[in-house]
Amino acid sequence: MNRRDDRLTFERSVPGRRGLGVPAPGVPEQEPLPGELRRAAPPGLPELSQAEVVRYYVGLGRLNYSIETGMYPLGSCTMKYNPKANDEVAGLSGFAGAHPLQPDELSQGVLEALWELQEALKALTGMAEATLCPAAGAQGELTGMLMVRAWHRGRGEDERRRKVLVPDSAHGTNPATAAMCGYQVVAVPTDPAGNMDMDGLRAALGDDVAGLMLTLPNTLGLWEQHILEIADAVHGAGALLYGDGANFNAIAGHVRPGDLGFDAMHVNVHKTFSTPHGGGGPGAGPVCCAAALAPFLPDPHIERRDGRLVRVRPERSIGRVGPGPGSVGVLLRAAAYLRTLGLDGIREMSAAAVLNANYLRVRLAATYDQPYDRPCMHEAVFSARALRRQGVRALDVAKRLIDYGFHPPTMYFPLIVEEALMIEPTESETKESLDAFAKAMHAIADEAATEPELLHDAPHDAPVGRLDEALAARRPVLRWTPEQSVVPAG
Amino acid sequence: MQFPAELRYSREHEWVRVEDGAAVVGITDFAQDQLGDVVFVSLPAVGSKVAALEKMGEIESVKSVSELYSPVSGTVVEINQAAVDSPETINRDAYGEGWLLRVAMDGGLPDGLLSADEYRAVVGAE
Numbered sequence: 111m112n113r114r115d116d117r118l119t120f121e122r123s124v125p126g127r128r129g130l131g132v133p134a135p136g137v138p139e140q141e142p143l144p145g146e147l148r149r150a151a152p153p154g155l156p157e158l159s160q161a162e163v164v165r166y167y168v169g170l171g172r173l174n175y176s177i178e179t180g181m182y183p184l185g186s187c188t189m190k191y192n193p194k195a196n197d198e199v200a201g202l203s204g205f206a207g208a209h210p211l212q213p214d215e216l217s218q219g220v221l222e223a224l225w226e227l228q229e230a231l232k233a234l235t236g237m238a239e240a241t242l243c244p245a246a247g248a249q250g251e252l253t254g255m256l257m258v259r260a261w262h263r264g265r266g267e268d269e270r271r272r273k274v275l276v277p278d279s280a281h282g283t284n285p286a287t288a289a290m291c292g293y294q295v296v297a298v299p300t301d302p303a304g305n306m307d308m309d310g311l312r313a314a315l316g317d318d319v320a321g322l323m324l325t326l327p328n329t330l331g332l333w334e335q336h337i338l339e340i341a342d343a344v345h346g347a348g349a350l351l352y353g354d355g356a357n358f359n360a361i362a363g364h365v366r367p368g369d370l371g372f373d374a375m376h377v378n379v380h381k382t383f384s385t386p387h388g389g390g391g392p393g394a395g396p397v398c399c400a401a402a403l404a405p406f407l408p409d410p411h412i413e414r415r416d417g418r419l420v421r422v423r424p425e426r427s428i429g430r431v432g433p434g435p436g437s438v439g440v441l442l443r444a445a446a447y448l449r450t451l452g453l454d455g456i457r458e459m460s461a462a463a464v465l466n467a468n469y470l471r472v473r474l475a476a477t478y479d480q481p482y483d484r485p486c487m488h489e490a491v492f493s494a495r496a497l498r499r500q501g502v503r504a505l506d507v508a509k510r511l512i513d514y515g516f517h518p519p520t521m522y523f524p525l526i527v528e529e530a531l532m533i534e535p536t537e538s539e540t541k542e543s544l545d546a547f548a549k550a551m552h553a554i555a556d557e558a559a560t561e562p563e564l565l566h567d568a569p570h571d572a573p574v575g576r577l578d579e580a581l582a583a584r585r586p587v588l589r590w591t592p593e594q595s596v597v598p599a600g
Numbered sequence: 601m602q603f604p605a606e607l608r609y610s611r612e613h614e615w616v617r618v619e620d621g622a623a624v625v626g627i628t629d630f631a632q633d634q635l636g637d638v639v640f641v642s643l644p645a646v647g648s649k650v651a652a653l654e655k656m657g658e659i660e661s662v663k664s665v666s667e668l669y670s671p672v673s674g675t676v677v678e679i680n681q682a683a684v685d686s687p688e689t690i691n692r693d694a695y696g697e698g699w700l701l702r703v704a705m706d707g708g709l710p711d712g713l714l715s716a717d718e719y720r721a722v723v724g725a726e
Binding site for chain 2: 503505521522525528579580583584
């Protein structure tokens with residue numbers, strides 16, 4: 111590999127060099143801005159040719175790792191491949207050119223596609239209504255919990271019900287959402303089999319509890335074996351059961367959360383239904399709910415009236431959570447994915463995701479500890495604690511995987527698993543790629559025994575070596591100035 | 601891993617040493633080892649009240665954010681600014697320079713604090 115040129119655009123700048131020639135204006139020059147509004151000195155912009163700029167960004171782009179370059183087993187994130195047909199559909203001019211403030215009668219096509227998505231999500235979750243408004247999974251959670259709170263308020267119980275329960279294995283967004291809604295968060299312990307501890311749940315429930323937020327399967331990648339009892343206990347206490355849809359890829363098409371007693375849940379379309387992850391957004395986090403919560407849905411809600419689709423404000427709406435009917439470009443990708451697969455395809459999708467995770471669980475069982483020894487759902491959680499005898503930690507295993515060409519798995523989550531490594535292959539991987547990953551994990555365990563320093567210093571073949579995360583967090587350098595330039599020019 | 605015999609321990613992984621009638625509090629060697637590199641610590645202000653087994657602050661490592669629980673009840677009389685400014689001190693010397701705060705106790709040490717041997721058993725260290 112050629113030595114990489116790490117210089118920033120500023121460090122490559124040559125005075126007077128230009129990427130584009132700007133033609134002289136064909137109109138008389140206007141009065142210049144008043145003096146106090148004008149810059150004293152020109153802005154410090156880099157000066158480069160067009161080819162140099164293109165090479166710079168293409169060079170940066172080649173440093174990226176994505177699902178399109180290799181396996182991405184980042185547990186709890188469902189990094190599945192996003193079919194290109196989704197992008198084609200979202201880019202159709204009738205969709206891409208629609209304006210959110212266009213009247214309903216001029217928006218029937220795009221509303222039809224969104225309404226169909228609402229219907230599909232209702233069918234898959236077994237719930238009475240759905241909203242597409244929230245602009246991310248976390249905002250979906252907030253929307254759902256605001257609806258839960260509105261429901262209690264409608265019954266005159268909001269003053270009394272000040273607590274929300276979350277399992278001690280929960281995603282951090284759950285307690286954060288409950289706190290954002292003004293609730294006090296109470297953690298429920300996990301039992302030795304990896305289920306919610308039923309005695310702990312019963313002890314925490316009471317007439318001061320508004321709801322339980324639960325991920326199914328749970329964040330240990332395990333089916334919650336007492337889910338029906340949990341739902342009964344929660345409802346028996348007058349509280350609601352909220353579902354975090356983060357792990358829906360394990361059960362979609364096989365189990366409908368509404369049938370199990372969930373009152374509301376959000377769907378992470380970027381996980382389950384192959385819309386793009388990250389990148390700063392926009393995202394989408396539709397929320398599905400039982401009939402009792404439907405009057406509180408956010409504004410606008412898409413409904414069919416007299417054969418036409420309209421956007422309406424539900425009767426006792428919690429209000430707006432964003433500017434329009436949701437992130438349409440993202441939602442259309444989810445709709446395209448659902449239409450491409452159909453119900454049979456969705457069933458096959460989640461079955462393959464569970465099979466792939468269990469294949470890795472069994473293949474890695476001899477080398478990595480499994481804190482809960484039973485079949486998993488869409489992801490397998492391991493503990494690297496046995497490697498600590500060699501002075502090796504989960505972080506070292508994860509960093510070494512980069513050298514083997516894989517994105518590292520999620521580490522140190524769930525918090526209740528020591529030295530956790532959380533592996534979610536998704537249905538996108540073939541048997542060959544799963545085998546290659548397992549082989550790398552075995553090789554790394556061997557290295558931990560024979561050459562642990564190889565792991566401590568990893569990665570060796572990445573654009574940058576082991577970063578000092580502590581220093582980066584303690585003394586972050588957030589702004590580059592010319593004085594900081596360490597790369598010699600030329 | 602160290603468990604000095606002269607200290608008392610909480611199940612939440614804090615240690616206490618009584619010194620001139622005040623309680624000096626920190627996190628245990630086991631806790632700092634589990635956390636990994638500590639990057640940030642947030643402590644109660646001098647003069648504020650803390651209560652035994654209640655949340656008194658937060659500690660953040662490259663792995664996670666954890667809550668700090670006070671092992672004693674009383675008034676904070678001093679915090680270790682050096683540990684706040686250079687949190688790596690907590691990893692380097694959890695029982696010495698990495699102490700966190702000094703509390704003028706209401707009464708004595710609360711019941712339920714553990715001896716070194718009892719704490720060692722709780723965390724399952726050999």
